[in-house]
Structure formats: structure tokens, C-alpha cells
Amino acid sequence: MATAPDAGDHTVGEAVGHSPDGVRRRDFIYVATGAFAGVGAVAAIWPFVDQMNPSADVLALASIEVNLAQLAEGQGIKVSWRGKPVFIQHLPPAKIAEAQAVDVSSLRDPQTYDERTQEGHRQYLIQIGVCTHLGCIPAGVAAGEVKGDFDGFFCPCHGSHYDDAGRIRKGPAPKNLVIPEYEFLSDTNVRIG
């Protein structure tokens, strides 16, 4: 089983930006333990499209950068982006092979592992940690959390089980965990949003 760290409540990265009207904005990155002290983050402000638009537009378009250099195989972290948790996992080759071997025709929301990851960065699974049933935050990314029947994520609200690629396998959730827009800027530096 993957040995993810406690991704609970330690803030090691913070970035501050200013909207056009001067409102101060903060994006907090929550990561696990001291083992992740090297996981950093910076926020990027999208170019202004319309100076007359309120700061909400800027906030909505904000992106974050996360350095995954210290995220070892089998580990996962939770970061905050646009007010939502994002789970980032570094899957070992055996887990990737297992996820790729799943017969997607048997899935409620058929999607291959490769469709949920990017070529060249298949080891990193990046998904929004919000259950597609009623919006609870599933457990499973942190060490010691219940991972459900498919060794992935478990939403205890009404019992949705996701596999380790975030695909819904059991319970009321209708869809897989959502994959956000992201782009790798280098082998280990990713921009989300």
C-alpha cells in the first residue's frame, strides 16, 4: 500500500498577490510533514483581460505552481487551489501498471489511467479532492487514512469508493474525481490552473 504522509494541516508554502483594486490575495498550500519541506509553491496572476473587471475575475483565474521534487514514489500531498483541495500523488510503477490494466468498460465513468494523466508525467496523478456525489472531501491521500475497497479514496459521507486513479468504483458518486487543468513546466514543477 502506498505510504502517503499526513497531508493534513501544515502550511509550508504561501504566495501573496494583489488584484487590480489592491485587494490582497493569498493562496495557501497545505502539505504534509517535514519530509515535504522542499515542496514549495508560488502563485501566478493571470494577465488582466479587462481592467474594469472586479478582482473576483482575477481570483477565479489564479493558478498555482507546485514543486514536486521532494514528493517520493508512494507519497501524496494535498494543496489548496481556488478554495478546493487538490490531491497530488506520485504513483510507483506497479500502481500505474495496475491502474492501466483496469477494464474501463466495467467502470461507471469509463476513463483510462492514461486519460487521467499526462504523457511524460504518468507517475503524477493530479485531481480535485472533491467527491462528485455531494462535494465532500474523500479520505485516502494521507498516510493512515481509509482508502476504501479499491485502495484509492473513500468518501465516508455516503460511502463512495474510488480507485487509486480516482475513478468511481462503488457508492453513489456518479463521476470520477475531476482532473484540473495543469501543465508541467519542468520534470517536477507543475502549474495548476
Ligand code: FES
Ligand atoms: S459526498 Fe461523497 S459519498 Fe456523498
